[in-house]
Amino acid sequence: MKLQVAMDVLTTDAALTLAGQVAPYVDIIELGTPLIKAEGLRAVTAIKQAHPDKIVFADLKTMDAGELEADIAFTAGADLVTVLGTAGDSTIVGAVAAATKHGKGIVVDLIGVADKVSRAREVIALGAVFVEMHAGLDEQAEEGFTLETLLSAGESAQVPFSLAGGVSTATIAAVQRAGAEVAVAGGAIYSAADPAAAAAELRAAIS
């Protein structure tokens, strides 16, 4: 299973510092949506230039203009770009067309999708490389939140998936057991006193 760091920091400088600390332990470096909104796609270019050997993931969470938004992110240096599963099929098809043109990939984020299993199968059929079983930061803060729903959706869908939703050292083994191709960890790494040590610990917990 691959490890992805989600960099939900707000400046390119902070992202470059964080990426430099954790790169030895992660496979995929994600620029979070708030970072891209704050700094623009220049941040994607800066991270790809600093880490050309890593998979750079631009969490655009595109909802419309799929081909155009994906195209500008791939041109900026992204290897993977997210489109929302709640978007229409034509948006996903357009984004996949841009990915094909660049030789890159689209990940469909299933945040807010009620029937994640069915939508996961639909968007993989449309050409997404994998789906993200995702509970966002707001959902994680809701009373009674648990990772179980995401784990079981991933297991049931029988398609390639990543899992994001407050993944930590306490839960990453369960993410791997559920069959995820990628575990995404944001706060568990960037909020740690020692992000490099936190990433190393997550890496050590998986194979």
Ligand SMILES: O=C(CO)[C@H](O)[C@H](O)COP(=O)(O)O
């Ligand atoms: O995309 C996101 C929020 O929409 C986050 O980057 C993702 O949820 C991973 O971060 P965390 O591990 O802190 O949940």
